[in-house]
Amino acid sequence: MCNEVARRIALGLIREDFSQLKIVLRFSEGLPNLAAADSIRITDTTAIIRAAPANNAETAEADMIQRRWSWPSPNGKPVYNYRSEGRELGNSAKGGRCLIPIDGFYEFTAPADPKAKRKDKWLFTCGDAPFFCVAGLWRADPRVGEAFTMLTCEPGPDIAPYHSRQIVLMPREHWADWLGGEVPSAALIAPTPAGTLHVARA
Numbered sequence: 001m002c003n004e005v006a007r008r009i010a011l012g013l014i015r016e017d018f019s020q021l022k023i024v025l026r027f028s029e030g031l032p033n034l035a036a037a038d039s040i041r042i043t044d045t046t047a048i049i050r051a052a053p054a055n056n057a058e059t060a061e062a063d064m065i066q067r068r069w070s071w072p073s074p075n076g077k078p079v080y081n082y083r084s085e086g087r088e089l090g091n092s093a094k095g096g097r098c099l100i101p102i103d104g105f106y107e108f109t110a111p112a113d114p115k116a117k118r119k120d121k122w123l124f125t126c127g128d129a130p131f132f133c134v135a136g137l138w139r140a141d142p143r144v145g146e147a148f149t150m151l152t153c154e155p156g157p158d159i160a161p162y163h164s165r166q167i168v169l170m171p172r173e174h175w176a177d178w179l180g181g182e183v184p185s186a187a188l189i190a191p192t193p194a195g196t197l198h199v200a201r202a
Contacts, residue, residue, distance in 0.1 A: 001081040001152060002167045006104035006123070007046060008036040009131045014064070014101050017131075018049075023060045023176055026052050032066045040102075042070045042080045048148050050098040050138060051091060051179040060176050062099075067138060071147040082137060084151040084168060084189050091181035095139030098148055099175060103131040106202055107162045122162055123202040126169070127195075135168040135178055135189065156191035158199065166191060 011034045018025045032047050040046045045066050052063040070078035091097055103126075108119040126132040138148040155166040169192050170178050177183040 001163065001165055002105050002107065002150060003042050003080055004106040005040050005046075005100075005102045005134075006038050006106075007034070007040060007102045007131075008038065009101065009103050010034065013130060014047075017172075018062065018175070021172070021175060023062050023179070025049070026061055026063045027065075028052070028063050029065050032064060040069065042078050044069055046100070048098040048100050048136065048138060049133070049179070050096065051181065060180065062179055068144055068147040070149060071139060071141040072143055079149050081152045081165070081167065082149040083165075084135075084153050084185065087185070089137060089151070089185040095137060097178055097181055097185075098136045098138045099133040099170060099178065100136050100148065100150060101131050101133050105134075105167060107159070109162055121202040122199050124159070124197045124199050126197060129172075133170050133172075133175060135170040151189065153189050154191050156196070157194040158192060158197040162199070169196070 015025045034047060045068050047064055048067050049062045049064050052061040070080035073079050089097060104123050107122050111120050135151045136148045138146055140146050151168040152165045153168050155163060159166040168189050174188050178188055
């Protein structure tokens with residue numbers, strides 16, 4: 001499953017995109033350091049966006065903070081992907097929905113060259129969009145503090161040849177719905193439609 005992503009986009013671009021959707025982006029912990037990163041891996045810290053209290057009914061507010069990717073499971077293994085099926089995923093004071101802004105993610109397949117020692121690595125990007133958002137969950141964990149995981153679902157046609165699961169890519173028009181927590185998660189989570197993603201060997 002997805003254990004590596006890329007985020008090379010500028011903070012201003014993310015802020016502008018959310019502004020166009022009438023979502024005001026706040027920074028309760030200060031402006032994050034969004035240095036371009038070709039490789040963000042499990043246990044690394046990166047930006048996530050979660051709901052923030054709104055000051056008025058017409059404008060949604062969201063908070064961008066930086067958190068660790070994955071919390072430890074009871075056996076100590078990192079929970080970096082989380083199956084979405086059969087769960088109602090809402091918001092609470094101790095955890096809830098979030099969005100993870102990225103501009104690419106990687107999947108790995110058995111090497112085409114039987115002599116190769118490493119798996120083939122593939123980079124998925126989202127058409128002409130400069131970035132997209134993965135649906136995730138954050139929670140407070142006594143061992144590592146607040147951390148997040150990426151949700152997964154059945155793969156869409158672009159991903160199915162490479163993996164049996166995919167991370168949930170939340171359509172831009174549903175970012176506010178996902179963060180708000182009132183629309184049932186099952187109504188928002190779906191495989192990515194064919195032709196959405198471009199794939200290239202990394």
